[in-house]
Amino acid sequence: MPDPIVTLCPTSEIPEGSAKSFEVGNLTIAVYNVGGQFYATDNECTHGAASLADGILEDDVIECTLHYGAFNVKTGEAVQAPCFTALRTYKVIVEGGDVKVDMDKTAAD
Numbered sequence: 001m002p003d004p005i006v007t008l009c010p011t012s013e014i015p016e017g018s019a020k021s022f023e024v025g026n027l028t029i030a031v032y033n034v035g036g037q038f039y040a041t042d043n044e045c046t047h048g049a050a051s052l053a054d055g056i057l058e059d060d061v062i063e064c065t066l067h068y069g070a071f072n073v074k075t076g077e078a079v080q081a082p083c084f085t086a087l088r089t090y091k092v093i094v095e096g097g098d099v100k101v102d103m104d105k106t107a108a109d
């Protein structure tokens with residue numbers, strides 16, 4: 001079993017109020033910086049083939065630029081139509097100035 005904890009980048013690479021996508025194995029995840037706290041979800045919108053890291057992050061809500069659906073990045077919950085299916089979240093760990101994710105855990109774990 002590979003180690004589920006993956007180091008993504010230094011915290012400085014994701015400034016406050018921004019998002020960035022990362023390939024982890026065969027998944028692409030988006031990491032968001034909300035007021036200095038980091039959150040991670042699947043990068044692909046649950047409504048269609050759009051990259052949420054390219055969306056608009058306002059506080060803890062990411063808006064998809066394709067049809068303007070939106071999700072809460074802390075819980076993955078869909079908060080704006082036409083998105084109704086929640087995003088999977090991943091547990092983020094900040095350690096030694098790096099952003100890491102535990103791919104086996106959700107934000108709620």
Ligand code: FES
Nearest residue numbers: 045048064067069
């Ligand atoms: S693809 Fe994201 S709202 Fe439609």
